[in-house]
Amino acid sequence: MNHINTSLRNIRRSPFQAMAAMSVLALTFFVTTLIAILVYSSSQVISYFETRPQIIAFLKDSVDQESVAELLKDLGANSKIKNVKFVTKEDALEIYKKATSDNPLLSELLSPDIFPASIEFSVTDLAYARTIVNEVKLNGSVESVGITASLGGESTLGDVVDQLKTITANVRIGGMIIVSVLLATSFVVLFVVIGMRVSMRKEEVEILKLIGATPSFVRLPVLFEAVFYAIGGVFIGWLVACVVLMYVSPYVVNYFQDIPILPNDPKYFFGLLGALLAAETLFGIFIAFVSGFLALTRVSKGK
Known part of the structure; x- marks a missing residue:
């Protein structure tokens, strides 16, 4: 002291x-x-950006449930992919309604049929994103693949x-x-x-x-x-x-x-x-x- x-x-x-x-x-x-x-x-x-769903695979209207299940299984088995989620047409309409809740007139006359079903998923590392996108595009059940707007689109992903x-x-x-x-x-x-x-x-x-x-x-x-x-x-x-x-x-x-x-x-x-x-x-x-x-x-x- x-x-x-x-x-x-x-x-x-x-x-x-x-x-x-x-x-x-x-x-x-x-x-x-x-x-x-x-x-x-x-x-x-x-x-x-590594943990949220970044990639959305829009499915063809003609795709059947077996093809969807097989695609979901393949994505879930890929060690580079996580958080796989299937979004139905009805789910897509609900998402659109929430996004346009400030202007309900935009969604009043819409039906689920105009929205495509989709599969959302994340990658364990952003460096894998471009490779995964190219692989998913080759699947016959997929119409197109999109990147969430926050990442600026596929062209700027890298x-x-x-x-x-x-x-x-x-x-x-x-x-x-x-x-x-x-x-x-x-x-x-x-x-x-x-x-x-x-x-x-x-x-x-x-x-x-x-x-x-x-x-x-x-x-x-x-x-x-x-x-x-x-x-x-x-x-x-x-x-x-x-x-x-x-x-x-x-x-x-x-x-x-x-x-x-x-x-x-x-x-x-x-x-x-x-x-x-x-x-x-x-x-x-x-x-x-x-x-x-x-x-x-x-x-x-x-x-």
Whole structure:
């Protein structure tokens, strides 16, 4: 407890150095939190397009039930395909009515016969989509194969797949580079600040050694001081990032609509933020200990 009190007293003696150290750490973990959420959201976008029905095989009107059953069996047995669903003419009419519920006149005079039966399914990986589409087209029961509008149609499917994966990879790589640079900057700032604090107290440290103070008695207050900087900086950066996220999340969710770019469950959402805070705090403490220890070692050697 005495070491903690000593650390807090040293921080109060040099508030500007403390503010400088915590400001850099706050900026680092502010950006880290936002990038972590961005990586999570980009992964959710990929997962959304990989798990929803993306391919629709429209069946010929003359097809019989046996042919349909055989096609369903073949699709279900394919390891690259999942979520196979048969949509009857009646189901298609109901889907159309729901889509045009704001204008019921459009569906009043329609009958199920004008809609084709279809089979909807997903692929386990978007990279398989084009191959699967070409294979299904060759089936004699299939009139045509369509891609859901959200993917832009078959002609652009390959480009969409590549773009989604490229964007996600770039976000992760770019985020890692930015966070690494900021972490390195935070490490250097902590190293310099702690080194300056130890140098300013060099005479006091020498006196303590002469009267028999142990190395841990001298070092622990300095290390605790570095830890306080880290915890304060991490919490401030995380808190500001959360405030920004809370402010922009309604607009982001409204823009992406059906895509669960952020968790819908408040418990899961705040749990995610809490896990980020815990991980960042642990990493911040690690940086503080390492930079503080190196600064103490450097000053004690008189370099």
